[in-house]
Amino acid sequence: MKRNQTIWILMCIFLLMAGGNTLRAQNVEELIRRAYVKYDDKDYQGAAAEIDAVTDMKKGAGNPLAWHIKGFIYKDMFVHEDGQNPKSKAREVAVDALFKSMELDSDDDFKANNINALKFLASIYFNDARDVIEARNKQDMPLADHYYAQYRTITERIGSDENLDEKDIMYYLAMATACRKIYETDREDNAEYYEKSNAFYKKVLDVDPDNFPALYSLGVSYYNKGASNLEKLPELDIQDVIRTQGESMQAIQVALPFMLKAYEVNPERIEAIKGLKYIHFNLHDHEKHEFFNEKLEMMEKEESGKD
Numbered sequence: 001m002k003r004n005q006t007i008w009i010l011m012c013i014f015l016l017m018a019g020g021n022t023l024r025a026q027n028v029e030e031l032i033r034r035a036y037v038k039y040d041d042k043d044y045q046g047a048a049a050e051i052d053a054v055t056d057m058k059k060g061a062g063n064p065l066a067w068h069i070k071g072f073i074y075k076d077m078f079v080h081e082d083g084q085n086p087k088s089k090a091r092e093v094a095v096d097a098l099f100k101s102m103e104l105d106s107d108d109d110f111k112a113n114n115i116n117a118l119k120f121l122a123s124i125y126f127n128d129a130r131d132v133i134e135a136r137n138k139q140d141m142p143l144a145d146h147y148y149a150q151y152r153t154i155t156e157r158i159g160s161d162e163n164l165d166e167k168d169i170m171y172y173l174a175m176a177t178a179c180r181k182i183y184e185t186d187r188e189d190n191a192e193y194y195e196k197s198n199a200f201y202k203k204v205l206d207v208d209p210d211n212f213p214a215l216y217s218l219g220v221s222y223y224n225k226g227a228s229n230l231e232k233l234p235e236l237d238i239q240d241v242i243r244t245q246g247e248s249m250q251a252i253q254v255a256l257p258f259m260l261k262a263y264e265v266n267p268e269r270i271e272a273i274k275g276l277k278y279i280h281f282n283l284h285d286h287e288k289h290e291f292f293n294e295k296l297e298m299m300e301k302e303e304s305g306k307d
Contacts, residue, residue: 219259
C-alpha cells in the first residue's frame with residue numbers, strides 16, 4: 001500500500017474506535033489497529049494473528065475494514081513470505097477476505113483497493129496455469145484447470161471488462177497443445193491424452209465454432225490417428241487387419257468435416273488444402289483428391305513466384 005493509503009486506513013480505524021460505545025467495540029477496533037501496524041511493519045505473521053482474532057469475533061466478522069486489512073495481510077504474506085508459491089494457503093485466504101470485505105462494504109469505501117488486489121491475485125492464478133501447461137508434467141496438469149478456474153471466478157466476480165471468451169480460447173488451445181505433446185511422447189502410455197487434447201479443441205469450438213486452429217487441429221488429430229493405424233497393417237495378423245482398417249477409415253472420416261470447416265473458414269490457408277488432399281486420398285475420393293491437389297499445386301506455384 002502507498003503511504004496515503006496507510007493514513008486513510010488509520011483514519012478509518014480511529015473513526016470506528018471513536019464511534020464504539022462499548023468496551024467490546026473498542027477491543028475490536030484496537031485489534032484492527034494493532035494488526036494494521038504490524039502489517040505496515042511487514043510482520044505478516046503477527047498481523048495475521050491479530051486480524052484473525054478480529055474476524056473470529058462476532059462483531060469483527062461483520063466489519064468490512066477488518067476483512068479488507070486481512071486480505072492485504074495474507075496477499076503480502078503470499079507474495080513476500082511464500083514467494084508466490086502456487087500451493088500457498090495465504091492466497092486463498094486473501095481472496096476470500098477481499099471478497100468478504102466487498103460484500104460487507106455497503107459504502108464501497110474499500111472497493112477500489114479490494115478490486116486491484118483481486119486483479120493482481122487473479123493474474124497470478126492465470127500465470128500459474130500457464131506455467132503448469134508449459135511444464136507438461138502429467139501429475140500437475142489437473143492443477144492448470146484449478147488455477148484457471150480460480151482466475152476466471154475472480155475475474156467474473158469483480159466485474160472485470162476482460163474478454164473471458166478470448167481467455168478461454170487461449171487457455172483451451174494451450175491445454176490441447178500440451179496434451180497432444182504429452183500423448184506424442186509415448187502414445188501407448190499416454191493414450192488418454194489423445195482424447196483430452198481433442199476435448200480441449202472441442203471446448204474452443206463451443207466458444208467459437210469458426211476457430212481455425214481448433215478446426216484444423218482436430219482434422220489433423222483424427223487423420224493422423226487413422227493414418228498411423230493404416231501404417232500398422234503389414235505388421236498385423238490377418239484377423240486384425242479388417243478391424244484396424246475399419247477403425248482407421250472411421251477416424252479419417254471423422255477428420256473430414258473438421259478440415260472442411262477449416263477450409264470454409266479460411267480457404268486461403270494452404271495447410272487446410274493439403275489436409276483435404278490427403279484425407280480424400282485415403283477415403284478413395286479421387287475426384288476431390290485431385291481437386292485439392294491441383295489447388296495446392298497452384299497455390300505453391302504462386303507462393304514460389306513471390307520469392
